[in-house]
Amino acid sequence: MIKLNKLTVPPEIAEKIRQRQQHYNELDAKGEQIPDSLASAYKAPEVKELLRCETAEKCAYCESKISHVDYGDVEHLLPKSKFPQLRYSYENLTYTCSVCNTKKGDFFDAQTPLLNPYKDKPEDHLMAVGSMIFFIPGSDRGLVTQKRLALNRSNLVERRGERLESVATLIDQIARTKTSAIREVLLHELKEECEASEEYAFVVRTYVEAVLPWIN
Template sequence: MINLTKGLKPLILQNHANQWTNEALIFFNAGNRIPDAIINKYNHPNVKKALIEETNGKCAYCESFILDVDYGDIEHIIPKRKNPLTAFEWDNLTLSCSVCNNNKGDYFEQPTLLLNPYVDNINKHLKVFATLVMHVNGSTKGEFTHKLLKLNRAPLPEKRREAIDSFQNLIDKYYRENHLLLKDILKDEILSMIQPEKEHSLTLKCYAIAQELDFIF
């Protein structure tokens, strides 16, 4: 998990979110189940497209690229049926893989223990040691989040190891290279691998810190 920034609210939500919320509240306040036809109106192609852009096509929780193997889920940070007031709020929507979505389930409490990648400073709560996501000492939210979402489930550690192997291969090439121009090219490749749009970027950032790569930090 890394910090994310919300993009522009899709026009469909700007135009209809308030109306949809009022429709949902009629059923919710009466103690009735909100019909799927109402509560699922957020599931619009333009909403999905905007979320893919702001997450770089990665799961907001486990940082796996989704679209190669899955459609991806429009995820409600606060579950839509727990609080209809946030069901159509742009700030409450993100993109997740189906596994993280299922692991999170309908978890909801206030104050929440689940890290919000748009609000919380993730670096203060989570680190990657070797190939395992662990919480920073003393971070209850970090511990709760990685355990609830099962961020060390198979095959995530193996995928992180593969990313580290590729990263280390570039680092080795960089330090062996004597040609200055080629060395600069390799440095740019290394820097590109820790950018937010790359898969498992938190893993590689933590690895780079451990390796004390002075040209990165």
């Protein structure tokens, strides 16, 4: 998990969201059945597309690239079952893989909320050790987030390991090259590997910081 920033919602989409919420509130106040199309309109295509841009098509929780293998889920940071007034709120939505979405379910604990990648700094609560992610000792929220979302699922650890192997190869090339132009190109590639849009940036950044003394 890395820190994410909310995009500004274009006015025409904000207006659609406002209308959906208003319609929902009116039906709810009259005790009428909410049609499925309205109940699920929080994940309308234009909203989902914005969220996909915001997370660089990665799961907001586990950082797996979603779009080439899955449709991805529109996820309520605070569960809609407990915060129905936030069903359509863009601020309360993000984009996740279906596994993280299912693991989270409708979990909410006011005392120990899950980390919110838009509001919290994940590195204050979680740390990467190689391809594993641990909670920082003493961080209840880190513990709950790591365990609840199962951030060390075996397939995740395996894929993070493959990413680190590839970055390690690049770093080795940097350490060995004697040509300054090649070194510059490779250092630029390394910088790109650490960007927020890259898969598993959290573990990659930690690894790169740890090995920097060997290539500086």
